[in-house]
Amino acid sequence: MGRRVREEIFTGLIAVFALGSMTPATGAQAAAAPDMTGAWSRLTFGFEQPASGPGPIGRYLNRPNVGGDFNNPMLTPGAAAVVKQRSEMLRSGVDYPNPSLNCLPMASPYIFRVQEMQILQKKDEIVFLFMQDHQVRRVRLNAQHPANVTPSWYGDSIGHYEGDTLVVDTVGVKLGPAPIVDMYGAPFSDALHVVERYRLVDYETAKAAQERNIRDAGPVETQQAAYIDEGYRGKGLQIQFTVDDKKVFNTPWSAAVTFRRAGGWVENVCAENTQEYYNNGSTKIPQAGKPDF
């Protein structure tokens, strides 16, 4: 583990005083940049349906615990086969590999399944922290995608403000061993392109959207859930996003997730694996009858 780095010892000590680096956009944009700083929570894994146009593929037969609807005509044949395979694994009582179970980074929009998120706004960058496995995602503000993007777990994300809305554009997401874009097991390809629009909404709108989402998608059933600050009556945060991936979907589709202020930041370490999914039969781990070494 590690390696030793030898450096010259610095001589002379001069303290540096400067402004703190955490500010919303400055200059002409300062008044326009909405303040989304802080921690936000939601209490379900599922996405909200869009107001219009195609939404996520949905559940097979609209039943819980049976995976995604592989008959949805939005899916290309290859993608439908993947969704069907994952759906059949679920129905046999076995979880299919996915970033959440395998402690891998989650690309957008799958990462919005994480119940708690922190937004840290800087002048030229926005840093998103996610509760699940302390993930960190960065968005470069007012920048361009490189001509040749090197694929990475979170992709290359650039953003800008349009009035009261933060717009984030992501390409170049690495496939990894279990590429998944939604809660239904739909995969993604190297052509994935996601545009997210973040906007503060009033308390009533946020509360209603969350309650509707929980009714439709079911509440989170895990001991590692985050929780809402029920006493906070200020703004909520809504993210509307569009997924475009021509190798997987025949049409772009949209969805939304709505957050309210979090009641506390939850430390969640995936590798610690305190949930013991295996004991509950979620995934049956084969065991050797006798040790071989």
Added chain:
Amino acid sequence: MRIVPATCVTFGICAAAFAAPATTSPPPGAVPDFSGYFVRVGDLWFDALEDDKDGKPIDRLTVNSPDAEDIWAGDSANPILQPWAREIVKQNAEAEIRLEHVYTADDSCWPSGVPQAVNLLDEVQFLQLKDRVVILYRRDHQARHVWLNVAHSANPKPSWYGESVGHYEGDTLVVDTIGLKSHKMSVVDPFGTPHTDKLHVVERYRPFRTPFGTGLEVIVRVEDPGAFTMPWKGMAEYRQDKTVNSFDEMVCAENDRSFAEGSTFGTIPEEKIPQF
């Protein structure tokens, strides 16, 4: 707002209500500037402070071996160690000398904890807000939260990163951490030195400028009467790396390094006959 361990499940039992979000930066000239990305320099363990009345950190043993570069054995003769802790450091050192690496938390993709996180080689970033400082480590995208100008809660629930509160003293960020989870693989240094749930760490981060660039001096003071006979202090340094303007991803669970060949981690045992 307080950090809530993952076992905290019921609203109303858990930590106090979330504080209002920070909306502005600290006023000009009020706080030291930690902007940019810093990389660890020097030895990846704590150096002793000269002429300090506190105990000295565990030092690395000098081993006469062709593999010395890869042997991270701590000096168990250090008088700061309680007997049980001394035995662990000694066993760890003996294992390392046998080229049997001793696994610690970050080998298993668990958090490095405090203060061992200070010894991580890879880039670090400090995000300064009005009410907190978020310290991001490139190694497995770890994140620590330091809540500014607040007191510790009465009974923080143990967590990997503990509960950190901080304040500025002139040119220095002072971070005080308690509530650190004690686990069979949680350590305070790269030599596998253990700790108990009584661990209390105070870190002092001070940026400084030289003709070579901006450096960051970190002095840690560690108290843990369960593991140590006295408080001890150690020092570490970072250097700002202006060639870095963002973190490259480093995902521990991806495990894209091959440990099996030519490393000190030993041969990975293999089954001869599959049993299923």
